[in-house]
Amino acid sequence: MNLMQNLLFSLLILASTIPSSLAKGAFKKSLASSDFSNASNASSARHLLEDNDSRAKRRVDLVQGYMTNDDLERAMKEFVQRCSNISRMYSIGKSVNGVPLWVIEISDKPGEEETEPAFKYIGNVHGDEPVGRELLIFLANWLCDNHLKDPLATLIVENVHLHILPSMNPDGYSLGKRGNANNIDLNRDFPDQFVFLNDDEDSRQPETRAIMDWARDIRFTASATLHGGALVANYPWDGTRDKRTYYYGCPDDDTFQFMSSIYSHSHYNMSLSKEFPGGITNGAAWYPLYGGMQDWNYIHAGCFELTLEVSDDKWPNASELPIIWKYNKMSMLNLVASLVKTGVHGRIYSSGDGRPLPGFITVSGINYTVRAGKAFADYHRLLAPRDKYEVVATMPGYKSKNTTIWLDEGPVTLDFVLDPEGSIKGSILQNVYDCNCNSKSKLEFVQFFGGVHLEVYFVFIVILGFLCLLFQRRVKVKNRQAAGAKRTVVV
Incomplete structure (x- = not known):
C-alpha cells in the first residue's frame, strides 16, 4: 500500500x-x-x-x-x-x-x-x-x-x-x-x-x-x-x-x-x-x-x-x-x-514659403515609409546605429531630396527643405502688377516696388521667416542634446 x-x-x-x-x-x-x-x-x-x-x-x-x-x-x-x-x-x-x-x-x-x-x-x-x-x-x-x-x-x-x-x-x-x-x-x-x-x-x-x-x-x-x-x-x-x-x-x-x-x-x-x-x-x-x-x-x-x-x-x-x-x-x-x-528626427519644409510639408521619409535599402505629421511636418525614424544611411524626403508636387547621415554617435536632427516642381514667382506678384492706379505718384511707387526690388524684399522676408522657424526648432530640441551627440543637418 x-x-x-x-x-x-x-x-x-x-x-x-x-x-x-x-x-x-x-x-x-x-x-x-x-x-x-x-x-x-x-x-x-x-x-x-x-x-x-x-x-x-x-x-x-x-x-x-x-x-x-x-x-x-x-x-x-x-x-x-x-x-x-x-x-x-x-x-x-x-x-x-x-x-x-x-x-x-x-x-x-x-x-x-x-x-x-x-x-x-x-x-x-x-x-x-x-x-x-x-x-x-x-x-x-x-x-x-x-x-x-x-x-x-x-x-x-x-x-x-x-x-x-x-x-x-x-x-x-x-x-x-x-x-x-x-x-x-x-x-x-x-x-x-x-x-x-x-x-x-x-x-x-x-x-x-x-x-x-x-x-x-x-x-x-x-x-x-x-x-x-x-x-x-x-x-x-x-x-x-x-x-x-x-x-x-x-x-x-x-x-x-x-x-x-x-x-x-x-x-x-x-x-x-x-x-x-x-x-x-x-x-x-x-x-x-x-x-x-x-x-x-x-x-x-x-x-x-x-x-x-x-x-x-x-x-x-x-x-x-x-x-x-x-x-x-x-x-x-x-x-x-x-x-x-537614437534615430533620425526632423521636419520637412517648402522652400517657396517655409510652410511645413506632411511628406514622406524613406531610407535607401529599407522597404518602409514613415509619414511626417500634418500639423508640424515632423517625423521620427527609428534606426539601429551604424556607419551611414541615405535618407530621402518626398512630397507630391515637390522635388525629392536625399542626404547621407551617420548614426554611430547618437541621434541626428535632419530637416528637409523641398523645392516646388514648378516656378511660382509670376503668380505671387500678379496682384501688384494688376493694380489700377489713378495718379502718377502711385504708379511710380508701384513700378518701383513691382520690379526687382519687390522680389528681393520678398526673398529676404521668406529667408528671415525660415531662420525663425529653425531657431524655434533648435530651442525645442535643446533637451535632446543631453541624450547623445547632437547633430543638426538642413538639406
Whole structure:
C-alpha cells in the first residue's frame, strides 16, 4: 500500500512540471506540423498556460494583492490628480462589458500636439496576465516622483509623449481567463498580412477596434505590450507566409533587434536566457501566430511595436511584484528614452514659403515609409546605429531630396527643405502688377516696388521667416542634446 501511495505521489509531482514547459514555447512542433486551422487553435497557448480547474482555484488565492478594475481606475484618477502638471487621463473606448479603457498620458504638455515622438505601453492584453497592469502603474508613479530629480525621467517627460493603457482586457481579468468576455484572444483579432480572417472591422472585438482607432488618432512612433509566461523581448514578424516556423524578419529587422536588445540588456537577467540568445526572439522563429497586434502596428500604424514577456509566471504572487518591477524598471525606461536617444528626427519644409510639408521619409535599402505629421511636418525614424544611411524626403508636387547621415554617435536632427516642381514667382506678384492706379505718384511707387526690388524684399522676408522657424526648432530640441551627440543637418 505504501508503495502505491509513493508511486502516485511521484506521478503527481511529475505532472506538475508539464505546464512550465508549455509556457516557454513547447507548442512549436505541433504548430509546424499541423494545418493552419489547428495551428491557430494551438497557438492560442503561446508561451502561456491553458485555463484549467486547478489553475482557476490557484488564481482565487493569487488575486489577493492585485488591483481590481475599480482599484485600477481609482489609482489612475489619483495619479493624474497628484501629477496634474505632467499628466492627463482619457478613455479610448469600452470593453465588451462596458468597462472604460483608461489611458494616462505623461508629458510636460499633456494633450498638446508637439514635434515630439509618442510611445504607448499596453498591459493586460490577455486577461490572465495581470503583471503588466501593475508594472505600468509603478512606471507612472516613478516618473511623477522623479521627473525633476532623475535625468532619465526628465528626458522622457520633456521629450516624449508617453501613453499608458494598463489594461486592454479588463473583462478577461475579472473572469480570470485569457480571452475577453466573448472568449476571443485579443492578440489574434487584428488584420493580418498573411491570413485574411479579420477584414471586416465591425466584426472585431470592441477592445481591438479601440486600439486601431487610437493608433489612427495619435501618430505613435513606437510601442510595447506587456505579457507574462516567459522572459523575452519578441519582435516582428509574428507570422510566415507558409505557416511554418522559421526566422522571418520585417524590413526593419536590424532596428527591431536593436530595440529588443535595449530592453533585454537593461533587464536584470533577460539577456542571460538559455532559451533565447540575448533574451530576444523573432516571433515567427519562436512560432507563428496570426492576427497579432505588433505586426498590425508596424504595417498599418507606422509604429514599431515589441511584445515583451516580463515574467516567467503569468500570475505570480502579488508579493513578487516589487521585485519584478525592479527587474524591469530600467528596461521600460530605456526603451521609451530610445525614441530620442537614437534615430533620425526632423521636419520637412517648402522652400517657396517655409510652410511645413506632411511628406514622406524613406531610407535607401529599407522597404518602409514613415509619414511626417500634418500639423508640424515632423517625423521620427527609428534606426539601429551604424556607419551611414541615405535618407530621402518626398512630397507630391515637390522635388525629392536625399542626404547621407551617420548614426554611430547618437541621434541626428535632419530637416528637409523641398523645392516646388514648378516656378511660382509670376503668380505671387500678379496682384501688384494688376493694380489700377489713378495718379502718377502711385504708379511710380508701384513700378518701383513691382520690379526687382519687390522680389528681393520678398526673398529676404521668406529667408528671415525660415531662420525663425529653425531657431524655434533648435530651442525645442535643446533637451535632446543631453541624450547623445547632437547633430543638426538642413538639406
